Amino acid sequence: MTAASSFSHAHGDLILVVGHGSREEAGNQEVRDFVAQWRLRHPDWRIECGFIEFGRPALDAALLEAGRQAARVIVLPLILNAAGHVRGDIPEAVAQARRQCPDTLFLTAPHLSACQPVLQVLQRRLAQAMLTLDMPDPATTGIILLGRGSSDMHANGDMARMARWLYESEPGHELVDLAFTGVTWPRLERVAQRQARLGMGQIVVLPYYLFTGVLMQRIQRQVQHLCAQYPQIRFACTPHFGLEPEIFSLLERYASDLREGRPCLPHDGSAPRPALAHGHPHEHPHESNGRHGHHHGHHPHDGNAPDHPQGPDA
Secondary structure, eight states, X not given: OXXXXXXXXXXXXXXXXXXXXXXXHHHHHHHHHHHHHHXXXXXXXXXXXXXXXXXXXXXXXXHHHHHHHOSEEEEEEOOSSOSHIIIIIHHHHHHHHHHHOTTSEEEEOOOOOSOHHHHHHHHHHHHHHHHHTTSXXXXXXXXEEEEXXXXXXXXXXXXXXXXXXXXXXXXXXXXXXEEESSSSSOBHHHHHHHHHHTTOSEEEEEEOOSSOSHHHHHXXXXXXXXXXXXXXXXXXEOOOOOSOHHHHHHHHHHHHHHXXXXXXXXXXXXXXXXXXXXXXXXXXXXXXXXXXXXOOOOOOOOSOSXXXXXXXXX
């Protein structure tokens, strides 16, 4: 059990998991299921949830109730990308809760961001997709990382960083592209068209979403249309992340850091050096397909960029 397992009722701590919320109730229920499973992992913790929009309980009400029950509230955004909700809605709601509950200490963790644990989830999803395609040649299998678009370039930049990390960690794949479901470009259809023109025989679509919702349903329909449009190409579309052990562990570390007074920063972990994993020296590895891999240092989100809403739904 981690250092955070010392959370207990005696300390007066309460963990509040903040979900985005979806018009699709199934997505909101998945957040509640996440919290229920987390409680089973740590029965001595008090863990509740609230939603920024659409879901119940609403964030304002959840914060107020938490503030009345606990001496210290640990706020954990269960959100992948920083946009207006992370940079605006959550801080404003927490500030209001502090005014209403002045004797309660509210501590807020960063959002999940582009980080090593999330990369590990993507790598596992990709491996599973390759199995469904009967393990084709990676060099002829394109990858499309598909995320929610934002009007803020820093939020989109986090997505670009994840795409690059995936490229670096999967040296057999020559083509790893980024696409968005809305707000910004390129969109899924255009990127699939480009990969088809480059001769990809298979395309794996990796949705960068934690929970189901209206947009996940739209993605499934779009992939069905692509299958009909490009019958010569086999498509695989992975599910959203769901109840992944890496996400539980990441939130547990955030909670522990906040409780122990340590800096609570996104877990960059430095992107893996894929050449080492494949048994090659890490200095400028060359693959037989001619791809020239370079490892560049990565840094956590600096947290200074303004954010804007990403879209109406998760």
